[in-house]
Amino acid sequence: MVSVESVNPFYLGAFVIYLLIVLAIGAWGYTRTKTKDDFWVYGKNLGKWLATWSLVANFFSAVAAIGVIGEFAQTGWAIMVGVNFGLALGISALYFVSHKIRELDKVTLPDIVASVTGREYARPITGVILFGNAWVYLIIQLVGASVLVTAITGVPYRYMVWVIGIVFITYTVMGGLISVAWTDLLQGTVMIALMTLAAIYLVVDLGGLTAMNAQFAAIDPSYVTPLGDGTYTLLTVVSSIVAFFGTIFTSQNVIIRINATKDIETTKFHLAMGGVIIGSFFVVTSILGAATGVALNNAGLTVADPDRAFPVLIMQYLPTSIGTVVILGIMSAILSTTDTRLHAIGVTVSRDIYDYFKPGMSDEHQLKVSRTATVVFGLLATAVGASPPGSIFELYNFRAVLLTTGLLIPIYVALYWRGLDGRAIIASMVFGAVCGVGTELLGGELFGVPATLLGVGVAIAVLGSSVATSHLSAVPTD
Template sequence: MIDQIPGDANPYYLAAFVLYLLLVLGIGLWGYTKTDDVMDFWVFGQEMGPTLATWSLVANFVSSVSVIGFIGAVYVEGYSFMTHTIFGLMLGVSGLYFVVGRVRELNVLTLPDMIAKTTGYEIARPISGSVLLANGWLYLIMQLVGASLLVTTITGVPYEYMVWVIGVVFIIYTVLGGLVSVAWTDLLQAVVMVCAVVIALVYMISDMGSLTAINTEFAALDSAMVHPTHEGTYTALMIAATIVAFFGTIFTEQNMLVRIAATKDVRTAKIHLAGAGVILSVFYSILILLGGATTVALLDSGLGVDDPDAAFPVLITDYVSTGIGVVIILAVMSAILSTTDTRLHSTGITTARDIYSYFKPDASERRLMRVSRVATVFFGVTATAAAVNPPGTIIELYNLRAVLLTSAFLLPVYVAIYWTDLDGRAVVTAITGGAVLGLGTDLAGGGIGAIPSTFVGVGVAILILLAGHYLLSSSDKGGGAVTNN
């Protein structure tokens, strides 16, 4: 179980937390009244406009991993975090912009939909859906750990109880209104989150003299902290693997495809990706600088922590004023709630649309909506139970699911949507092989020799893809070939 962080409860922090939960529950209830059918529940009736789509994507993108985990990572390894992880994420958003037209052409709602359509094999839906459920479940655990760690720190409520309080709230408002509830709460949360993080950095700069003074002190703690590779800690191969892993998560996240499908048209889909990309690039630059300021402030004040995930919560409780603490809490809660509801929603649509409907193709819309809601509750409850005693830090879990997604989907899926006569059986086999080898080697120690797990998984996937295509197409010419229409 996560160690408890000592600290006196602050009634203002507790009140802000309770009021915020009540607000998002209210939006969830309102979203329930606006959800008439399964398409509303899954993809907003495919009527999402550019402003709502942009801010919803920003909120979905920024999570407890970003606000708590990334600041914790800067506390440990400095600004080098920008060189690999954040660069990979922003590169992924930019890259997705250029393929969104092709994705919309296929007229699909989910990633497994797209894989099935490009391979000609419906069995791809439950296979790829299972990988996505594993990813979604890991992400839910991360979010719940981040939220509960923060609120435990600021309220003094034991961690194991707070996990369940937050988990139940997430489940209720996501189950009520599906993507309608999720998108409108995201709009509120994104604006609060961006403004609050800017305010927090301005406060830290004012408190510590200047940004130059912060960076000078940061370098004085350890010169490696301001080095782009943490002074040789990261080799070029390791940096490249991390960039590929996080680039790949953007292309292979179920919620990214769902949001593209939810927009009104291709133009809106492109606008929301471009707009969100600009906002996120600025936001993450500010966040990393805030991580440096947090590190300097804690260490100079004798408030160093052993668990990097605790760095930002301790800054709130033991360093900043109560007023700024409330602002920061709202930012973190916005980040956590907005991403958790999206992942919960994704588990529901993946289960109903990609797995259940494969086995029950004649299921009614009412039945599919019920399955979505039941699955949302199931994965929410089990993730909450796992978060009571999480299997690793937020960043460790984040890296694990990045390797899983990229290894399984990046090359097989996006090669298949352009290579129109690629053998579908090879694609499905490559997805399975990449997922097993990428995840397996990462769990076993991080790769094979000097080769990082991401490159192992992606390499295996492309070898299976090419060898499988030529072997299968030569023995069964034309059998199972992709038929993109």
């Protein structure tokens, strides 16, 4: 049972109002969703600013708002070197290959892989990898949102994770990408504005940037060094950059948005402008991480679980008025990504997996399958989120390894080297993913090589052996 004394009515009321607003947008989106293309890709009519803010809102999630800030508070600036730099590079690279994606005129990433390999069975193989990524990411968002709301409202976690899961399943199912894009516009704007104000407040409260950084260094000198306390080596930094670089181009939701924009000009604009906003906001989240570490230390607060660092700061350090502002900003970051992953799951299951085994479905049936998959796998993710298998940052790193080792090299090669045997590309995907994920599950390294680099290396080796074999077979014999 929930103890009335433990519930904060002020925070709980703000959260309830927030959920009602996004549900209203979902209901409006339902009235605009008539076909599967409306549900999947906004009728391929997504405009510049709506696409931009949808990209920005999708980009920042429980990982940035809670996971990275918590890790930053306990690790220091070193996390920027691998994670933030890798993600920024990924957006830049995507800008320069987006025209290749648009030229293919497809809906999803598995569609693209099937097209460039000439093998239809590439669709479910790619779809399974993307489904795994989206599902793990969805669990991350549900965990992050529930940890935060539980901390600030006093409602037990086991109840809150189901409330959040069901609300976001409901409005995503109703309006598809239409609901997702418009709620992203609201949530992205709120997130950027309010979390920036929170960062400014904390910096001023701690005496300015220079004073804050000096206090951060006083806690542990390694916090302000590029590679931290030795946990990060040059090899692990390179591995991290590659991993997070790979997650951008190979994310189903990003590809869907590119194909949902109304023309190539809109595509380029939303990637360029989104990249500027995201890069700037990286600075805000980094400052919030350092400020959280300093503020908690100054208040004598010790937090063992990094995922609870920022929620504890809100509840026990910030004034209620400022805390409310921060909470709305964080919730916007988390929940804008929750609906995106839910939507990606529905599209992936229907278009890329189910359609392969049962081709020729009517548009109505495909739309029904998309909505059903959103509900079923959303509820399963909520059930897992009720007892998560790891911290937010650990889960995030796992899905980064999965995406990068399975898809990064094969897909980039396939886009630019059309003469390569499609079977070699698919084999590269499978062996790279199995090796990378297997290594990650065994502890993250094998023979001293990080999982990401090992998986990518295997993917390259498989492609290389195919090229070598084809050259040898082409050599004339006497």
